[in-house]
Amino acid sequence: MHRIPVTRLSTLTLAAALTAFTAQADEIWVTNEKDDTISVIDIDTLEVTRTIPTGDRPRGITFAHDFSVVYICASDSDAVQVMDPVSGEILYDLPSGEDPEQFALHPDNRHLYIANEDDAITTVVDTQSREVVRQISVGIEPEGMAVSPDGTIxxxxxxxxxxxxxxxxxxxxxxxxxxxxxxxxxAEFVKGGTELWVSxxxxxxxxxxxxxxxxxxxKIGFELPRILPSLIQPVGFEFTEGDSHAFVALGPSNHVAVVDAETYEVEDYILVGRRVWHMAFNADRSRLFTTNGVSGDVSVIDVAEREAVKSIQVGRFPWGAAFRQTN
Amino acid sequence: MLLDLMKRTFCALFGLCLASGTASALDIQIHYLRQEVPPVATLSELDVAPEDLGLAGARLGLDDNATTGRFLEQNYTLETTWVARDGDWPAAVDAALAQTGLLVIDAPQAALLDAADRAADAGALVFNVAATDVALRDGDCRANLLHTIPSRAMLSDALVQLLVQRRWRDLALITGPHPGDIAFAAAIEASVHKFGLEIGSRADWTLQADLRRSASTEIAALTQSLGEFDVVIAADEVRDFGRYLLYNTWLPRPVVGSEGLVPSAWSPVIEQWGAIQLQNRFRDLAGRSMEDIDYAAWAAVRSIGEAVTRSGDEDPAAIRAYLLSDGFELAGFKGTPLTFRTWNGQLRQPIALSHPRGLTAQAPLDGFLHQANPLDTLGLDVSETTCTAFQ
Incomplete structure (x- = not known):
């Protein structure tokens, strides 16, 4: 009795798989700091489709401008790993200095600016020659990195x-x-590089x-009813289309704030998972994906409605997030 | 002179300080003093206090300050004075005060108060990094004496919060003979009363046997005499007998207090809240793990650095005013900003509840509420202190 429906279901699943293969959805890539993996989320189905092993303690993640490769800070491997996003294979490691935590890709799509957390150094790496171009002494525990849109700062x-x-x-x-x-x-440059925001x-x-x-x-402050001020800890933030609004992860307060980037007023707070850390938008910035370290999941925020619509289980201590365009 | 002041103010107010700028340099000298105390003989020979206990923390804090100072033309230096057991402490303090108005001190209560009073006459500020005596935050407080080491009351409150949360209500207490043991036991009794528990049975540590050989029989007999209990608290600050209690109790019960699960300002097993960075920096510098007093010394030197960086003023009175103001907060790798209590000069801070292999919890625990700051559920709150020097 049950055989026919089961066969039909398999056929349907296969058809769906084939459709997905021909018109592949965009993805969100999430680094899992304590699992040494990346979870790849399909933006259409909101499911994890791949879990890819990385070096030790992956944190910062960013794609080349043409999405041909993805760069991953493998902090405890003391390397920036370069991965083929199609196969998930690590192609080679870039020299990065010790304990790379975060980085920013220069608008020239060639130079990576890397914060070396343990060494109080910023390392500049040429991704083509695979050589360290320069090391700059900065303050203790460098973390946030940004490059201005014109590439000068x-x-x-x-x-x-x-x-x-x-x-x-x-x-x-x-x-x-x-x-x-x-x-x-x-840190992020916004409004055509005229403003710098630092959390x-x-x-x-x-x-x-x-x-x-x-x-x-x-200076923008945050306030939530019934949540201690000491738990409201801004970390990652990203801007909506035209830099009109900032979405700010507030760490252990488990909320994301929505800030009007013109008036600097906080308009909304959105409840997400525990210890929200970094985030990435989809292509049209209608959806925002936040990494929640303690709950080990990713919250999907409907940007227009300003509410979390789904949480997706990923690895342990998800940290960074990056958008991958596939077509 | 006026121009210098203006530049300094500009730097502090607008946070804009050019690396190649010409703002006048500030020289900030900190003097670290330590009064050596006679060691207490213990049964075990395993514990050896590092020679640079505390000082290594101050050195790390100085390195951290110096890195920031490099961008602001602020030069930090650290002088040290070790005073032997029979040394002339007042003379050493006066000699330090002749050089600087910023003292970081590792000394017992009496020597510390003597130094604080000498410092007061010189308009100097003193940081206590070792003395946990509650009286120093209470009737014996001094206006120019700040404490970065937690008081015994903060430690015992943290421990008892955990007992309440775990519903380990039936408590036994074993107290050693040394003054520190007795003071810690008194703090525990006060915390137990504060949080509504009771101690069902008590014993004083009197065993003179060599427990390295006979712990399994001697401890079993002692703890059997305590009757039924959920948990046994060891008040053993000198760490003499506590180590033998573990797994030797008549009933299978956890040991907390000075051994087993221990409340502390810092522990080598803390790795959350970015603490692994501090642990690694400390290990690179000192070649060992960071202890309570190291952390307190680091916090004292970093507090000075924060105050000078933010206010652009190295005067001890200005530093004190900034540290006690709303503007000050120290990122202390414990997940929440650290600030000073304005009623007794104690640095508010979470307390680690840890065993040698891991962090079990960090107080204040969920559910222990306070109208202003949950950190003030630990130690003397404004309504509990008799300190008036800060008014």
């Missing part, structure tokens, strides 16, 4: 020194060192700098 934030270090990418010199609140974690985890704030003057322009 790189930023390293240092967690214990509590500064954003402004690096002239031409000369490698530090052109300014600006104090921010305690434990800066993430401070322990300080509980985001500092906005005017890039032209390097002066502080605004």
């Amino acid at each position: 790189a930023i390293t934030t240092s967690e214990t020194t509590n500064m954003a270090h402004w690096i002239d990418t031409e000369t490698g010199d530090l052109i300014a060192n600006t104090l921010v609140d305690s434990r800066p974690r993430h 401070s985890e322990i300080g509980g704030t985001i500092t906005v700098f005017d890039v032209a003057t390097k002066a502080e322009k605004a």
